[in-house]
Amino acid sequence: MIPAPRDDILAALRACLPGDALLTEQAELAPYECDGLSALARRPLAVALPKTEAEVVAVLACCRRFDVPVVARGAGTGLSGGALPHPEGVVLSLARLNRILAIDAAAGTARVEPGVRNLALSEAAAPHGLYYAPDPSSQIACTIGGNVAENSGGVHCLKYGLTLHNVVGVRGYTSDGDELVLGAGAPDGPGLDLLPIVIGSEGMLLVLVEVTVRLLPRPPLARVAMASFPDVGRACDAVAQIIAAGIVPAGLEMMDRGAAAAVEPFCGAGYDLDAAAILLVESDGTPAEVEDEIARVGAIVRAAGASAVRVSRDEAERIRLWSGRKNAFPAAGRISPDYYCMDGTIPRKHLARMLDAIAAMAGRYGLRCINVFHAGDGNLHPLILFDANAPGEWPRAEAFGAEILELCVELGGTITGEHGVGEEKLGSMCVQFSPAERGVFLAVKAAFDPAGILNPGKVIPTLHRCAEYGRMRVHRGATPFAHLERF
């Protein structure tokens, strides 16, 4: 098919949107050239900013008619280039669809448009004593639609689940313009459960116009215990022993010395800078329940070798202790010109081994790396520090990151726990999935989006891409997967 002239496409888009809802000038497009992963950037043909469902449908129909790629975007806080524009495509920003349509306190649900911010939803639910549990660290800015696209997590997933466990329904449109309603108030229904395949599909299957979430009653009390450890191994043992004791804490997070040192001047959280690892363990529930659980956790971490344990005495102190952890990414930006945030998950028992391996890699690549992670669910966020203006540092950071992800797969884990594949981890997908499995992903995409215009080129690597990735890794002489089939 011969591409339609650019002017025809823009004229058609103009016809379906108000004047201020279509951006086409280079200067206007610049803010949309990347998401939270700024190392990957390119400008789209245009940015559409619809305010209503009808406008979304019209933009989709127009893009379908001209066979123009559509990249849906929320707040652009994603960390894997999932919202990276297509050079001949339209960025479909859903940020202006930001109304909370209904809060049903009796049912414990809220129906919202995709552009509603994560934190705004919890604030709106607060008068009812309810909140929305998933709390990615970008929650002040990120949108519910974006959270659905990435199946976002946060620091409370171990007990309260991911986006998947807290979204009960979505309504959206396929690229053919068909409306699809999946899930909502009833816990199950006839046919295949398509909702979990749409959650985390990175905007490749459906354009959402409505999301129904589960709201939870706010626990009466939450307290956090901070434990310092003289070495990482003992901190990891403590995590395993807490879980083995039958405790599922509301939060279970770890930071290494480098991360604590980076955030402390920034947040003044009071972290123990002499510790090799800091563990944050949150307990919530009734006062009696919290007191009991905190006491049990305290005994376990001390027995595991904690050198000090501090428990928050009030809400202000609890928030302060969390502030460092939640601000780890911006803090990395203060101690280094650039940082590259990784997101692998491994079985928890391999945490100490993984951290040793990362330290060895840091030496080999000549780059610093600080570590924060969701210890409770084995989800690591190594932050590789680099300077994009120093020749060769970004490619080195990228290779360092890819090696971490390969080790995650080798240890029985995954290349992304909550940030998504996007464009960033296309190469690593070749390591985790066989050609037949990637073929299934392509088929799933085609089942929802036969035209192939929704966020094309993301998540699923082509055979060619995997062959390139294989060659690159062989070239470096680092092939931990020599037994894998390569193309």
Add this chain to the structure above:
Amino acid sequence: MGDDLQRIIDAVREAAATGVPLAIRGGGTKDFLGERIIGTPLEIGGHAGIVDYDPSELVVTARAGTPLAELEALLASRGQMLAFEPPHFAPGGTVGGAVAAGLAGPRRASAGGVRDFVLGASIVSGGGELLRFGGRVMKNVAGYDVSRLLCGSLGVLGPIVEVSLKVLPKPALERTLEYELDAPAAVAAFNRAARQPLPVSATSWCAGRARIRLSGAPAAVESARHVLGGREVESGDAAAWWEALRHHRAPLLAARTPLWRVVVPATAPLLPLETPELVEWAGALRWCRAGEDGAAVRARARAAGGAAALWHGPAGSRMFDDLPAAALAIHRRLKASFDPAAIFNRGRLDPGL
């Protein structure tokens, strides 16, 4: 690769080559579930055994033919459980069957359904290839979440041969409270309880009696008992009741007379013509005998935002409601790609698949 897995793969390849449909079968405990079953039985039960279990990881991986009873006994020996409480129906039910059926027990409203605990699964494709999706870790967003799509798929996308499940610690304490209430008042009470931060793990209403099960840390259970009042049910009776509900051994559920399973939002008003005989899941699951006019029962459930399934019906009757056209088109394309020769459990989930 185990011999039994190879046998399954060989059988699939042969069926794909000849076009002979297969009826996937684990323990054979859920033959009643779904639409008609056609095809040569493809036995999965022999592909059994725990592959990996480390209690401190909160994850268990088992071959599909592993008996649920065996898996749950192993978990219980380490103080853990499958929080979605899959019904066994009869001895011999398997892990793969539980995932393919996608049925959850009394804990559904508070803990979640089957798919909320599935972390990964392997299937054999229609081309006879072994495919793995998801993994053995809690958080995993690499690629589409195919393993959760398999929950409740009734085998139409292919035989599940291995699954990884998230497990949870068994609660330290359980207590069941009872109240004399009619059905609407019971549902209202369940909804009120769900809005509060209380450790409610199950609810039921049957024959004028509402029951609320509390599970969790002793301090939380005791304080909830104080908040909710009611009469405490003796623990043996309570455990027997929840077990009977879970495994569908309660007389109402077990009897093979016409029975509707109506699943709607928990706060949907109870309809006077369909006074349910049993209510679970805080009001979202309603079992009804009434309703000679099946089309009307289905229409009313749809209007309430849910769906009705004819759980036990006359021979030849449809179990599930029709799918909307847009969803059915996607179902057909998914089926065609997973199972190009249309050999797996043809028509069991929907006559069009």
